[in-house]
Amino acid sequence: MHVKVVCVGGGPAGLYLAILLKRQNPSHDITVHERNPEGSTYGWGVTYWRGLLDKLQEHDPATARAIEEASVRWSEGVAHVRDLTTRHHGDEGFGIGRPRLLDLLAERARALGVRLEFESEITEPPAGADLVVAADGVHSALRTRHAASFGTRITSGRNHYIWLGTTKVFDAFTFAFTETEHGWIWAYGYACSEVTGTCVVECSPETFTGLGLDRATEADGLALLEKLFADVLDGHPLIGRPGAGWLNFRTLTNRTWHHGNLVLLGDAAHTTHYSIGAGTTLALEDAMCLARALHEHTGLSDALAAYERRRMAELLSVQSAARYSARWYENLPRYIHLPPHRMFALLGQRHSPLLPYVPPQLYYGLDKAAGRLQALHRFKRWLGPRAARALHARSSAHRG
Numbered sequence: 001m002h003v004k005v006v007c008v009g010g011g012p013a014g015l016y017l018a019i020l021l022k023r024q025n026p027s028h029d030i031t032v033h034e035r036n037p038e039g040s041t042y043g044w045g046v047t048y049w050r051g052l053l054d055k056l057q058e059h060d061p062a063t064a065r066a067i068e069e070a071s072v073r074w075s076e077g078v079a080h081v082r083d084l085t086t087r088h089h090g091d092e093g094f095g096i097g098r099p100r101l102l103d104l105l106a107e108r109a110r111a112l113g114v115r116l117e118f119e120s121e122i123t124e125p126p127a128g129a130d131l132v133v134a135a136d137g138v139h140s141a142l143r144t145r146h147a148a149s150f151g152t153r154i155t156s157g158r159n160h161y162i163w164l165g166t167t168k169v170f171d172a173f174t175f176a177f178t179e180t181e182h183g184w185i186w187a188y189g190y191a192c193s194e195v196t197g198t199c200v201v202e203c204s205p206e207t208f209t210g211l212g213l214d215r216a217t218e219a220d221g222l223a224l225l226e227k228l229f230a231d232v233l234d235g236h237p238l239i240g241r242p243g244a245g246w247l248n249f250r251t252l253t254n255r256t257w258h259h260g261n262l263v264l265l266g267d268a269a270h271t272t273h274y275s276i277g278a279g280t281t282l283a284l285e286d287a288m289c290l291a292r293a294l295h296e297h298t299g300l301s302d303a304l305a306a307y308e309r310r311r312m313a314e315l316l317s318v319q320s321a322a323r324y325s326a327r328w329y330e331n332l333p334r335y336i337h338l339p340p341h342r343m344f345a346l347l348g349q350r351h352s353p354l355l356p357y358v359p360p361q362l363y364y365g366l367d368k369a370a371g372r373l374q375a376l377h378r379f380k381r382w383l384g385p386r387a388a389r390a391l392h393a394r395s396s397a398h399r400g
Contacts, residue, residue, distance in 0.1 A: 045192020
């Protein structure tokens with residue numbers, strides 16, 4: 001069936017949906033409208049994991065290949081606390097510059113016959129479209145016009161953060177915690193190309209005002225942050241964007257994601273705290289789910305309902321993890337005075353709903369014990385039932 005689709009917003013979600021719909025049916029009439037000029041985008045690098053690449057490969061191998069080739073990768077995490085450092089091996093992670101990612105998606109969309117209209121702002125659902133996709137971010141004009149129908153709810157986080165670039169190319173996903181006379185301030189750093197990195201800095205409101213960051217000029221603010229994180233940056237500068245200052249993270253939810261022929265995608269539908277590094281992945285997965293629903297259902301309302309139902313269910317655990325992750329950082333003094341290797345272990349457990357209610361040292365001990373127990377169970381499964389029983393019998397005899 002030939003349909004006319006208008007995607008509002010030229011970010012990862014809108015562009016990838018256009019790609020998938022064109023692959024499903026080249027006769028679809030698909031246009032992506034982006035209000036900014038081509039090549040102009042906010043942000044620095046984005047992160048993702050192997051699981052996303054596997055899904056991209058399944059849906060469009062050409063896009064998956066292009067993104068992987070343009071990405072840098074790491075397999076370690078490192079935490080700096082004052083002058084102490086701990087490093088751990090982990091899952092393979094990937095980073096790519098947001099402008100590079102958008103260039104690759106735009107190139108692929110054009111090659112498939114999608115029309116891209118830059119410097120084209122859409123604030124009302126255009127007439128004549130079978131489907132209008134609001135992929136225009138957390139401040140979506142289309143969603144805002146129908147906020148009552150969508151049941152939009154926005155809550156602001158307590159901490160302040162700023163998203164910066166740097167010429168420092170981190171060799172691992174880096175956490176740096178610096179103590180000041182006004183409290184702790186910390187940064188998340190990761191590479192996004194062979195020559196650039198991303199550095200997200202966060203602190204409590206008390207530290208923010210105590211350091212004077214609420215009053216500092218952009219240049220003075222960057223100079224102060226470079227001084228506070230000098231050991232991690234190795235003399236490299238931090239780079240801001242004009243007009244892109246400190247923010248409080250906005251968690252956005254909607255009671256429903258579709259209204260008539262208008263459907264929400266990516267950050268226009270939901271946001272998850274940046275500390276779990278999943279925003280771009282979730283936006284691309286939204287596009288996969290919507291494309292699948294449109295392919296499986298002939299009726300538009302049935303397709304949009306199926307998309308909403310699946311994605312809302314899939315996001316429950318991620319949104320819970322994001323809430324607890326944000327809360328971990330908002331309660332940093334509870335954990336920061338542990339030995340660095342223990343604090344880093346609990347940093348990895350920050351998604352746990354139990355952690356806020358169990359004393360950190362006790363939680364660490366229980367987590368270590370559970371890990372040893374799991375290792376024993378895996379070893380027994382590897383041995384097989386008969387060998388495991390024999391091992392247990394010998395152990396019991398020795399104790400007797």
